[in-house]
Amino acid sequence: MRIGIIGAGAMAKALGGGWAAAGHEVLIGARSRADALAATIGYGARTGSIGAAAEFGAVVLLALPVSALDEVLDEIGGRLAGRTVIDCTNAFLPDEAAPEAVPAFVLSEEAVAARIAATVPEAHVVKAFNICAAEVWESETRVFEDRRLAVPICGDDAAAVEQVAALAQDLKLQPISAGGLHRAKYLEATSVFTVGLWFSGADARAIFPPLDAAFAVAD
Numbered sequence: 001m002r003i004g005i006i007g008a009g010a011m012a013k014a015l016g017g018g019w020a021a022a023g024h025e026v027l028i029g030a031r032s033r034a035d036a037l038a039a040t041i042g043y044g045a046r047t048g049s050i051g052a053a054a055e056f057g058a059v060v061l062l063a064l065p066v067s068a069l070d071e072v073l074d075e076i077g078g079r080l081a082g083r084t085v086i087d088c089t090n091a092f093l094p095d096e097a098a099p100e101a102v103p104a105f106v107l108s109e110e111a112v113a114a115r116i117a118a119t120v121p122e123a124h125v126v127k128a129f130n131i132c133a134a135e136v137w138e139s140e141t142r143v144f145e146d147r148r149l150a151v152p153i154c155g156d157d158a159a160a161v162e163q164v165a166a167l168a169q170d171l172k173l174q175p176i177s178a179g180g181l182h183r184a185k186y187l188e189a190t191s192v193f194t195v196g197l198w199f200s201g202a203d204a205r206a207i208f209p210p211l212d213a214a215f216a217v218a219d
């Protein structure tokens with residue numbers, strides 16, 4: 001599959017590198033560092049402008065800070081029509097109201113994926129890969145305590161969600177269909193909450209029982 005990666009930072013390297021290694025055609029479009037990243041990734045990864053990456057990909061990853069989205073979508077939004085656009089962004093800010101010595105974050109914006117979809121309504125926006133650190137996505141370790149690392153995915157277009165699920169599987173991850181794009185804000189909230197726990201030294205994984213002990217049955 002042709003994948004356009006917009007941005008050349010940590011997430012571009014982790015996800016773009018994994019997809020290139022899995023046999024996908026990757027083109028990195030970024031305002032700087034694209035050539036260096038393509039050389040690091042190898043596997044024939046190409047580079048171009050941000051607009052070229054948007055046009056190249058059947059799937060386009062927005063590997064950008066939230067603060068860059070307006071500017072970039074203004075420039076290339078029209079070229080995303082009909083494409084699957086993966087939003088992996090998180091709008092984190094330090095939580096100024098957190099008790100002293102408790103590192104925590106809040107969201108500067110509560111529904112980024114929904115805003116992207118409203119900005120580029122002809123694109124099929126899918127939220128995914130926003131929960132774990134780039135280093136986790138880049139790592140070869142995929143199974144923790146006998147469970148494969150999972151990627152919750154939210155999107156409205158079934159074919160686009162299926163494409164992103166396949167791309168998660170290509171990274172040896174377990175996709176989990178997590179509902180429509182209106183639910184992406186819950187993934188964004190999950191990320192800011194969980195990362196806060198991790199930064200404060202708490203094992204976020206410990207707050208959940210396994211499925212068979214979760215009493216997840218309708219009353």
Ligand SMILES: NC(=O)c1ccc[n+]([C@@H]2O[C@H](COP(=O)([O-])OP(=O)(O)OC[C@H]3O[C@@H](n4cnc5c(N)ncnc54)[C@H](OP(=O)(O)O)[C@@H]3O)[C@@H](O)[C@H]2O)c1
Binds near residue numbers: 031065068071132134
């Ligand atoms: N890193 C993680 O562990 C992680 C995990 C989950 C989700 N995320 C989310 O993924 C997104 C990307 O994170 P990242 O860690 O890959 O960021 P990063 O390493 O800082 O890379 C950001 C990329 O965006 C580019 N960029 C910034 N402002 C731009 C603008 N106005 N126009 C065009 N390009 C611009 C940067 O270009 P320059 O180098 O030229 O500035 C760089 O290529 C963020 O929304 C982040 O919250 C990150």
